[in-house]
Amino acid sequence: YILYLAARMEESQICSRAVPGQTKPCRETRDGGSQSDSRTRGPGPRLSKVNLFTLLSLWMELFPQEEAEEDDNDQVRRVGLVVVQDTKVVGLHCSGAELHAGQTAIIQHGARLADCQLFFSRRPCATCLKMIINAGVGRISFWPGDPEISMLKPASTNHSNSSSSPQSITEEAALDAMATEKLKSNSRPHICVLLQPLAPGLAQFVTETSRDCDFMQTMADDDPTLNTEELFNRHLKDFSRHFLVGSSQQHQEILTQMGLENFSMEPYFSNLRNNMRELVEVLATVAAGVPRQHYGFYRLDTLAVNYLNDLKRASSFACYFADEDPKVGVGAVIWAKGQLAGCDGTGCLYLVGCGYNAYPAGSQYAEYPQMDNKQEDRQRRKYRYIIHAEQNALTFRTRDIKPEESTMLFVTKCPCDECIPLIRGAGITHIYTSDQDMGKDKTDISYLRFSSLKNIHKFIVSSED
Numbered sequence: 001y002i003l004y005l006a007a008r009m010e011e012s013q014i015c016s017r018a019v020p021g022q023t024k025p026c027r028e029t030r031d032g033g034s035q036s037d038s039r040t041r042g043p044g045p046r047l048s049k050v051n052l053f054t055l056l057s058l059w060m061e062l063f064p065q066e067e068a069e070e071d072d073n074d075q076v077r078r079v080g081l082v083v084v085q086d087t088k089v090v091g092l093h094c095s096g097a098e099l100h101a102g103q104t105a106i107i108q109h110g111a112r113l114a115d116c117q118l119f120f121s122r123r124p125c126a127t128c129l130k131m132i133i134n135a136g137v138g139r140i141s142f143w144p145g146d147p148e149i150s151m152l153k154p155a156s157t158n159h160s161n162s163s164s165s166p167q168s169i170t171e172e173a174a175l176d177a178m179a180t181e182k183l184k185s186n187s188r189p190h191i192c193v194l195l196q197p198l199a200p201g202l203a204q205f206v207t208e209t210s211r212d213c214d215f216m217q218t219m220a221d222d223d224p225t226l227n228t229e230e231l232f233n234r235h236l237k238d239f240s241r242h243f244l245v246g247s248s249q250q251h252q253e254i255l256t257q258m259g260l261e262n263f264s265m266e267p268y269f270s271n272l273r274n275n276m277r278e279l280v281e282v283l284a285t286v287a288a289g290v291p292r293q294h295y296g297f298y299r300l301d302t303l304a305v306n307y308l309n310d311l312k313r314a315s316s317f318a319c320y321f322a323d324e325d326p327k328v329g330v331g332a333v334i335w336a337k338g339q340l341a342g343c344d345g346t347g348c349l350y351l352v353g354c355g356y357n358a359y360p361a362g363s364q365y366a367e368y369p370q371m372d373n374k375q376e377d378r379q380r381r382k383y384r385y386i387i388h389a390e391q392n393a394l395t396f397r398t399r400d401i402k403p404e405e406s407t408m409l410f411v412t413k414c415p416c417d418e419c420i421p422l423i424r425g426a427g428i429t430h431i432y433t434s435d436q437d438m439g440k441d442k443t444d445i446s447y448l449r450f451s452s453l454k455n456i457h458k459f460i461v462s463s464e465d
């Protein structure tokens with residue numbers, strides 16, 4: 001899912017804050033992104049990085065757990081967290097059995113967090129926030145729904161009860177809200193809500209290129225009994241229940257309790273709810289693309305089998321979401337299986353890096369050739385300039401690849417001959433990919449070496465069927 005979304009970013013306003021009272025977000029920092037330079041514009045509307053990281057945090061909240069699923073009566077809600085450094089994702093975390101996502105980030109990144117921005121799927125609790133502030137994190141953003149210490153309990157056990165009153169906020173939640181506010185007002189880092197309206201046309205674009213289009217058609221071909229519209233609606237309902245506060249009144253009360261009174265007033269409240277609803281719709285659209293349980297995440301024992309089935313769809317979606325390469329979007333994610341399980345909600349799996357194909361960091365739009373191999377003048381072809389998805393994932397990885405651990409590369413297109421030695425040299429042990437272009441030689445880019453690659457486990461999904 002990182003791939004689906006990451007390959008499509010708009011001119012980014014990473015530090016734009018959705019501040020009530022300002023019609024336009026204030027731009028504070030120039031986006032120095034390498035993989036999607038802010039000056040790069042491909043065709044069509046794109047997802048902003050702020051929204052991308054927000055969506056990824058929501059997605060991480062859904063990471064399947066080894067233990068029993070979340071207990072609705074537990075007041076501490078599971079949280080997803082995306083750690084971003086210089087506009088690159090350096091950590092994907094979620095709450096586990098013992099540790100909250102924020103605590104996991106502290107354990108895994110330590111003082112390196114000082115250079116990072118954190119995107120939470122809920123406002124983190126005071127226990128996490130104090131450590132994060134202490135680590136010197138520069139900016140903390142959270143999804144403005146129900147916080148980590150739920151304010152909807154115990155009244156929300158009945159989800160249809162839309163008129164839950166504020167007295168449903170427990171003492172625990174009220175104390176946490178007060179402590180969080182105090183930490184927020186005394187702290188140096190910005191703690192804020194970063195949401196941006198979808199770029200004009202993006203919602204329609206997502207609908208047209210996925211729900212209503214050949215992407216969903218592919219799924220329907222695979223399983224003629226599948227009702228894709230029904231599937232989307234089911235996801236939308238699940239996600240709305242999970243990420244949106246049922247009634248406006250309840251939502252306004254929660255915002256007020258969280259010290260976000262401004263957001264609870266009109267017209268800001270309606271705008272906020274609308275932005276949240278739109279993003280949840282995008283999420284549901286992507287989720288509907290993988291109609292399996294666990295929203296595309298798999299536990300290690302079933303990882304290989306299930307991921308293979310979904311890679312085909314991943315690659316077709318990546319194409320729709322092509323960004324810098326005018327023709328094809330490729331995404332790569334590297335996960336490793338660590339020795340120790342249990343710290344993170346992701347179990348023993350941890351993110352090593354992710355990336356997609358793009359022109360070199362900091363380049364201007366159209367600075368480099370964009371033509372493909374149909375262009376007779378080889379000087380005008382793109383291949384000598386584009387950094388491949390695997391190359392970006394390896395270059396901007398956040399951890400070392402350890403020989404004693406299994407390290408899995410997921411890439412939506414067969415790795416080319418330029419990438420194979422890099423993948424082998426880096427110590428990747430498993431490759432999950434598609435057979436797209438496998439065995440082809442296109443002069444400036446070829447895919448011959450993958451087939452004879454030895455000592456790496458290969459899992460290949462056919463792009464044909």
Ligand SMILES: O=c1ccn([C@H]2C[C@H](O)[C@@H](COP(=O)(O)OP(=O)(O)OP(=O)(O)O)O2)c(=O)[nH]1
Nearest residue numbers: 325327328330357372386388389414415416419
């Ligand atoms: O291992 C790889 C191989 C390629 N790419 C990217 C680089 C480039 O942006 C694009 C090249 O795709 P392709 O080989 O399909 O060439 P094309 O010219 O875009 O399309 P085609 O020749 O299939 O019409 O894919 C990767 O990210 N990783």
